[in-house]
Amino acid sequence: MTRLTPLPLLSAEAIGLDDRDRTVGGEPSHTLDFIDTAARLLRSGHPYHAWRLIDRVTRVYQLKSVDLTLLQAKALEHCRQPNAAVELLFNARRRFPDNDTLAAYLLELLEAHPQPPNPASRQLAWAALARHDQPVDVLRAARILTRFGDAPIGACRFDGETLSGWLLNAERQPPLSVVLDGIDYTLKPFLATPLLNRNGLGGERDGFSFKLPYRPRHIRVHLANKDLAGSPLVFSGASDVASSGDAALTIAEQDGAVDVIVPVYKGYAETKACLKSVLTAANRTAYRLIVVDDASPDPLLATYLRKLADQGHITLVKQAVNAGFVQSVDRGLRLGPHRDAILLNADTVVHGDWLDRLRDAAYLANDIGTVTPFSNNGELVSYPTPMRAWALPKPAVLQRLDRLCAELPADSIVDIPVGVGFCLYIKRQCLTEAGGFDSRMIERGYGEDTEFCLRAERRGWRNVCTPRVFVGHAGSVSFGTEKADLAAKNVAKIYARYPDHSDQYDRFLSEDPLRPIRLALQRQFLPMRSGKRAELALLPTAQPDDLRGEWLAQGLSQTATFTLQASRAADGALSLSLQSTRTETPLSLHYRWPDDEQPLWQDLSRLNLARIDIYNLADWPFQIGPGLIELAIPYRIFLSDYAAYCPRITLTRPNAAFCGDPPNITACVECIDRYGSRLPDLNSPADLRQGSRQLLANASGVYLASRDGLNRFRRRFPEVRFRYRAPNRASDRDTAENIPPLPRDRHLRIAVIQAAPGGDDFEALLNMSRWLAARRLNAELIVFGESVDDGALLATGRAWVVGALAYREIPRMLALHRCSLILDASRWPQIEPIAWRLAKTCGLPIAAPAIGTYADLLDPTAGDIPLAPDATAENWLNAVLSAHPAISP
Structure with missing residues (x-):
């Protein structure tokens, strides 16, 4: 073995992690403790340790401190990773949009380390010029914009x-x-x-x-x-004075008509579609279409609006300067001081008698002040999932959705905490009593609807949603990348003025009174959802710390039209989620198993499915097999473990020892009696194999990415036709932006991937880290995900636990942690080589037990290290260290 020269490593105690801090789920120390520790590490010349300490505590404890973020960015800069520091700070600006120190540091980084021109950098630099207050920031911003080629x-x-x-x-x-x-x-x-x-x-x-x-x-x-x-x-106060041209446009009397007010700034195609949909819709309610041109910089759009105005189709109001959404709306509202009004975004599309239905809902009760319709992108009134923005569906889909909504009973309304401004009907009496939109509080837009509705509610007015109208909404056409910053600033102001709003909003989303209506609409829409035969993928669970499940969910359903994904609650309750992968056909149906088994089969039978692909049998209830067979839809199965005949799934005992895959079922029964099943619905190996035999035999194909696994399944189920599917490397879209690794030092960092989430391999990891510590070797295990006992690993001083992270984050984190090698510490004969896939994508060698698929995949000529499956953890480390003499100084 090659002995590596010892280096002074920083133990968990040295960097300030006590037993409580090291335990996942425990209460963290005060944020200031972590800040002080990270600052001390940075001052003492340990930027890498400072960075990874902050990265861990922010992951484990979800801390969102500006000071922690700034320290982490400074550590990355000192580690010669300015691009990663810039990205970190831009992400933080969404949480802390008004922090001047964060903005100043971003400018400093952008000036010192040139970046490709992008909207966020430009916006930051122009904002610094507008503030005028810090000369150094003005100079930096000017240099950045000059480098970008901006003029003037x-x-x-x-x-x-x-x-x-x-x-x-x-x-x-x-x-x-x-x-x-x-x-x-x-x-x-x-x-x-x-x-x-x-x-x-x-x-x-x-x-x-x-x-x-x-x-x-x-x-x-x-x-x-x-x-x-x-x-x-x-x-201030400018919007309260009518322009000279407004007098001729103002309607003083009450005539029962409604003003539809559309503020316009950018988005020629979207605005044209919006105005056309309003002008061609058939409504009995009289209306005036007011378009407020907020000093649009698009000459094509300005010309189009002038043409519509000259033809008498719209009332056009032109702002002398770009005053923002709030003041544009305010000017439009003043033109009809006795009329109800509808605020309509310029990137929306309406259908049919949408205006009649909105007005009817508004007058179902005297105390209704605002009405909001359903939308694909409407925050708490989004369809089919609240708080999720779906892409704008195709015109035919939108029209069909609106027709279905119109068929709901005329009194279909649901009280909501606040209306949503993409399409908001406001009664004039409510507007008069509550007052107009607050342009002093709300900056340029985003949040003005929320603040107004909360103010109206305090005066006794109700905000309601009518699911009888569906309005398509593209979203963020005018504001573009500015939306996140504006929203963060204005929401903070709203919560400060209305402290109870957050709890009220969360309670509404938790109770979700619109859910039954959403479900009914989706089921009505199912028969016409797909004109051609569709595909369904049954995906495994994908929890945040389940790297394997998340990878399977991401990588194996690229061609599916629909996905059905399982998830288990802490109490073991199983739920299934049916989703569409096509943005033009939004779908999100949820089922509790087994209570909703029949609705599930009924919905699947209406999807016009040509094929079903099933992944990872371990996540699915044993009883789902007969139901799939009865659907009479061809299905394929992709096996990634041994759950078809091993109730422990991986052919291992709790001590991570491979059982040898005994042919005699008696040994399997004894194993389950002693160690228990990892399948929540089944303990009998015989029952499991009988049910699997039927499910596998009726499949149109059963695929494995391991020749070793293929042979094992053929021995168990000789009547089934199994097929080999060669494993693939990750594609470019699966990896994060390429970050160059931190400068190499004399320290060997071994990334542990596969064993991180589970408990069976924990003892091996702990023994390895203790073995490294006892010999004072300058090598360390970087465990991706969480372990059974983070504290025990960290205490050795030769292991670092990153914490829960998404699969897509791993390539970036491998580089930032300076990892030289990936170790797959699982001793069972794997079928899906996920760690190998990551290693080849990131250009790293991999060490893994030469069993299962790794018996074929490991390539010593490329630096891969085959490990003896039955060897001790110490022998594994000897093999790894012997293969890396170059690490020694």
Whole structure:
């Protein structure tokens, strides 16, 4: 064996993890303890240990501290991983959108480590220019935008008297346009900008500053229709004053008509489809279609709107500057001070007598203030799953859904905590009593509907949903990548003003009173859901820490039209979820087994299925086999374990020892009597094999990715035709963005993949880490997922437990943890070589017991290390360390 030179490793105690902290599920120490420990590690020259400490505690305890995030990013930067640090900070900005320190550090990283141009980086840089307050941030933002090739680059501000700002390289560019309350002026910068000049940016006369003769309501400073940072400027109270052109459009009397208000900024195709659907819908209710052009930068869209207005189809209101959704809505609402109104997003599509049905719902009771329809993308009123945004279905599907909704009883309404602004009917009396939308609280949009509805509720008005109307909604066309930041900022303000709203919202989602209606609609929709024959995949459970199950669920259903996935609760209760993989046909039906067995078979029989693919028998109830056979639909089975004839699934005993796959069933009965079954519904090996024989024999094909497994099954079920399916490497889409590994050091880090979630292999892992510690070797086990006892492994100082993570995260984490080798520590004859797949995808060698599929796959010429299946853990480590003499200094 090659003995590696010892290195000073940091034990769990050294980095501040006490017994309580190391135990998964225990109460964490105060966040400040972790911050202090990570900062100490960073100061003492251990950035890798600082990073992985924070990564673990954030995974295990779900901590969301800005300071922890900043420290973790700093550690990644010191580990020469600036791209990973940038991504971490951008993700954190969704949780902490107003944190200036986080934004400043992001600018510093983006300047020091050039990134490809992307919307998030641009938005961050332009926001820094608009703030003006930190000169170093302004310089960094200007350099970043210059590198991106943006033009023009500049900023402006108004202090109540003086309009000032700068335009980079103004001497080489045309004059600026300054728009004051709709009147255009030209401006050529004429002042020196010392800050820019001293730092090698711009020319000698890039600045401007002058007093305005009066205080305007709107100011816009732009060059060729591209605004400087800080422009446009819209001042508080400006929206309360009607523009001169609004007087002729205002309707003063109550006439029973409804104003449909559509604010427009971007999205020519979506806006055109929306307006066409409104104008061609057949309704008895009189309405006026008001389109508020919020200074759209799209000339094609502006021309289209003007054409509709000239033809008399719409009432067009043009904003002098882009004031945001809230002020656009407010201006539209003021045009009909006695009319009910519908706020309709420009990326929606309506059908039939949608307006009549919305109005009818609003007047079912005097205290109803707002009405929201169903939608594919409507937050708590989303169909078929609340709080999930489904892609916009095809026109025929949308039309069919709306027809089905229209057939519901006329009094079908459900009270909801708040209305949703993609399509919101508001009674005028409710609007008058509650007041308009709050443009001072809500920034530019997102959350304005929530705040208004909560304010109305305090005054006794109800918010309801009518499932009798279905409105298609594309989502985020105008705001694009800005949505996440806007939503985070505004939601925080709403929760501060309405502290009970969060619990009310969660309670509604938990009770889900709309669920029976969703289910009924889906079952009505099933017969016409697929014009051609469809495919169904029965997927295994995929819990967050079940890497194997998640991989199977991701990788084996790419061609299926529908999926049926099993999940077990902590009490063992089984539920099944039927989903569509096609965005144009949203479907999400759930069943409790065995209570809903008959509805399940009825629904599957209506799907026009041509084939069913079944994966991982261990996750399915034993009784599901006869039901599948009775459907008379061809099905294939892909075996990934031995649950068809071994109640322990993997042919192993609790000590992880391979049982030898005895041919005599008596030995199997004794094993189950002594160690118990891992199949929740079955303990008898004989009953299991009899039921499996029928299920396998009726399959159109039974496939295994292991020749060894193929031979074992053929011996057990000679009458079944089994087929070999060669295992494949992961495709590019299965891996995360390629991150270069951290700089190699003299430390061997062995990634443990397959054994992490289960308990059978834990003792082997613990013995290996203790063996490394006793010999003070500079090698370490990096355990991906969770173990039976994280604390015991961490205490050895030669093992690190990453914590629960998704399968798609593993390639990235392998690189960040500097892993040189993957170890599959499972001793049973595996069929699906998941660890091998990851190793080959990431270009790493793998060590694994030469049994099962690994007997064929391991390639010593590529650095793979075959391990003796019956050898001790220490012998395995000897084999691994002997194969890596280059690690030794």
